[in-house]
Amino acid sequence: xxxxxxxxxxxxxxxxxxxxxxxxxxxxxxxxxxxxxxxxxxxxxxxxxxxxxxxxxxxxxxxxxxxxxxxxxxxxxxxxxxxxxxxxxxxxxxxxxxxxxxxxxxxxxxxxxxxxxxxxxxxxxxxxxxxxxxxxxxxxxxxxxxxxxxxxxxxxxxxxxxxxxxxxxxxxxxxxxxxxxxxxxxxxxxxxxxxxxxxxxxxxxxxxxxxxxxxxxxxxxxxxxxxxxxxxxxxxxxxxxxxxxxxxxxxxxxxxxxxxxxxxxxxxxxxxxxxxxxxxxxxxxxxxxxxxxxxxxxxxxxxxxxxxxxxxxxxxxxxxxxxxxxxxxxxxxxxxxxxxxxxxx
Amino acid sequence: xxxxxxxxxxxxxxxxxxxxxxxxxxxxxxxxxxxxxxxxxxxxxxxxxxxxxxxxxxxxxxxxxxxxxxxxxxxxxxxxxxxxxxxxxxxxxxxxxxxxxxxxxxxxxxxxxxxxxxxxxxxxxxxxxxxxxxxxxxxxxxxxxxxxxxxxxxxxxxxxxxxxxxxxxxxxxxxxxxxxxxxxxxxxxxxxxxxxxxxxxxxxxxxxxxxxxxxxxxxxxxxxxxxxxxxxxxxxxxxxxxxxxxxxxxxxxxxxxxxxxxxxxxxxxxxxxxxxxxxxxxxxxxxxxxxxxxxxxxxxxxx
Numbered sequence: 066x067x068x069x070x071x072x073x074x075x076x077x078x079x080x081x082x083x084x085x086x087x088x089x090x091x092x093x094x095x096x097x098x099x100x101x102x103x104x105x106x107x108x109x110x111x112x113x114x115x116x117x118x119x120x121x122x123x124x125x126x127x128x129x130x131x132x133x134x135x136x137x138x139x140x141x142x143x144x145x146x147x148x149x150x151x152x153x154x155x156x157x158x159x160x161x162x163x164x165x166x167x168x169x170x171x172x173x174x175x176x177x178x179x180x181x182x183x184x185x186x187x188x189x190x191x192x193x194x195x196x197x198x199x200x201x202x203x204x205x206x207x208x209x210x211x212x213x214x215x216x217x218x219x220x221x222x223x224x225x226x227x228x229x230x231x232x233x234x235x236x237x238x239x240x241x242x243x244x245x246x247x248x249x250x251x252x253x254x255x256x257x258x259x260x261x262x263x264x265x266x267x268x269x270x271x272x273x274x275x276x277x278x279x280x281x282x283x284x285x286x287x288x289x290x291x292x293x294x295x296x297x298x299x300x301x302x303x304x305x306x307x308x309x310x311x312x313x314x315x316x317x318x319x320x321x322x323x324x325x326x327x328x329x330x331x332x333x334x335x336x337x338x339x340x341x342x343x344x345x346x347x348x349x350x351x352x353x354x355x356x357x358x359x360x361x362x363x364x365x366x367x368x369x370x371x372x373x374x375x376x377x378x379x380x381x382x383x384x385x386x387x388x389x390x391x392x393x394x395x396x397x398x399x400x401x402x403x404x405x406x407x408x409x410x
Numbered sequence: 411x412x413x414x415x416x417x418x419x420x421x422x423x424x425x426x427x428x429x430x431x432x433x434x435x436x437x438x439x440x441x442x443x444x445x446x447x448x449x450x451x452x453x454x455x456x457x458x459x460x461x462x463x464x465x466x467x468x469x470x471x472x473x474x475x476x477x478x479x480x481x482x483x484x485x486x487x488x489x490x491x492x493x494x495x496x497x498x499x500x501x502x503x504x505x506x507x508x509x510x511x512x513x514x515x516x517x518x519x520x521x522x523x524x525x526x527x528x529x530x531x532x533x534x535x536x537x538x539x540x541x542x543x544x545x546x547x548x549x550x551x552x553x554x555x556x557x558x559x560x561x562x563x564x565x566x567x568x569x570x571x572x573x574x575x576x577x578x579x580x581x582x583x584x585x586x587x588x589x590x591x592x593x594x595x596x597x598x599x600x601x602x603x604x605x606x607x608x609x610x611x612x613x614x615x616x617x618x619x620x621x622x623x624x625x626x627x628x629x630x631x632x633x634x635x636x637x638x639x640x641x642x643x644x645x646x647x648x649x650x651x652x653x654x655x656x657x658x659x660x661x662x663x664x665x666x667x668x669x670x671x672x673x674x675x676x677x678x679x680x681x682x683x684x685x686x687x688x689x690x691x692x693x694x695x696x697x698x699x700x701x702x703x704x705x706x707x708x709x710x711x712x713x
Contacts, residue, residue, distance in 0.1 A: 067512055248496050248498070
């Protein structure tokens, strides 16, 4: 154990004294939070209003094509309300006991009120008259009881997921360097078990993942008042699972590389598509349909989804159970492969 | 008592037969040198003895243990300096020493080690900031840190400036006085001659001579050597000079071995005067291990 802790200290010092590593692992995520926060932080999101119409409540929306800036969806009341909770609709229109109700989230109340006037004045006059309802009763706007979240709230856990991926994947380059420079070979001549070298490095990496978690959440709170849900244990477990997935994946990928340069290229090939196609920075709805299935392939999508749910209470897109099992599958797969192809020299 | 016994050691790299049946024994408390040109099989031999490479044939025991079967028993009792020194670049010298000290049950005091290799002022410098020579000296200090019974040093002085070399020789002498055994490889003949109690000369994976440097020289030469630049030597018929026993020609120098230096030299200077050739570049010296190597292989040991 003494040797383990010596090595842990050595790996740690060796990493935090590397300015580049510090930048990529800690400063870069903060920079990302800052930039995206400024770009999206307080803007109201898109101008396009996504309206869900609950057709089973007996409402048929006339002139769907007539209003520009309005996208219509039709579905069951429950289905549309669920979509609203997931942030896929801005307003859901339903008929309830002779009144037209506009369901919306706290965030979109203002938009909904504007829309309510629009509905009342122009679009629904015919509908109301047809049904013999008095237009003067107006349109009611009702907000769903759900936490308020902004784009930065959505984005912040994504940055955390990205940071965990960075450490897991790029962190494994340190080991490639030890191998390339034959440090691992040199250590083989020393009276110690080599596994200690590897496990102390992995431990160090997970430690850095925890530091990142604290730093990213703090940055979100400090700059943009992103409220952390307070679910420490859940967050800790998801962070550990996520970093375990990417650490294994990193060791697996780099076992095929002889030099740091080639390993770095290999990792970027995996890391870049994952970063931009995992829906960690924006909801997958904004992506073209052809790319959406890709989102479902990457472990980063599920980690981001789960972190959003536990860190800032944004409803999970895939469901936490699905997130858990997909990540577990990736962990298992990459761990087995990493073991299979691992090389000391 | 022999602390290292190697018999009929063979090592192949694919089809390359790098070590071909090497045998020798090293006694406790001696400085043993494995001497040979680059590529002769020195590093392969040392790495096979410490168990870093698997041997293909033969027997090796270190302190009574087989390094392949009882690796930990061997490794915890020896200190190793390998030719390639690559460490955690951003640890300091002292931190690196402390890390390596943790591998062993006990260790030599760090101040003493730093002093031994002359790195006291660099104790808090990062390894990545060290010069090549300083890095080499650090790697030597790491071999000594565990206070083992045998130290294996692979080319400990190559790349060092003359002053550091001499101070490392002193260090090695000091450790020998403590009763430590030192096994080193080198391609410096003067180093082997001055430092080693015994040397094994290795060429193309075979040991071609083994013994005390003095004895090896005496065995092959009772003569003195006169070195004449090849360009000058061509005009002189040196073979006919009195007392000459042997001639050895290499790329740039003709070496004349003589049993009677004064007669040969007088005759040589007379001859040179007749031919009008100046003898300013001629060197007269004792026979050395270099001559032994030259005689046995027809080549000089250095590139």
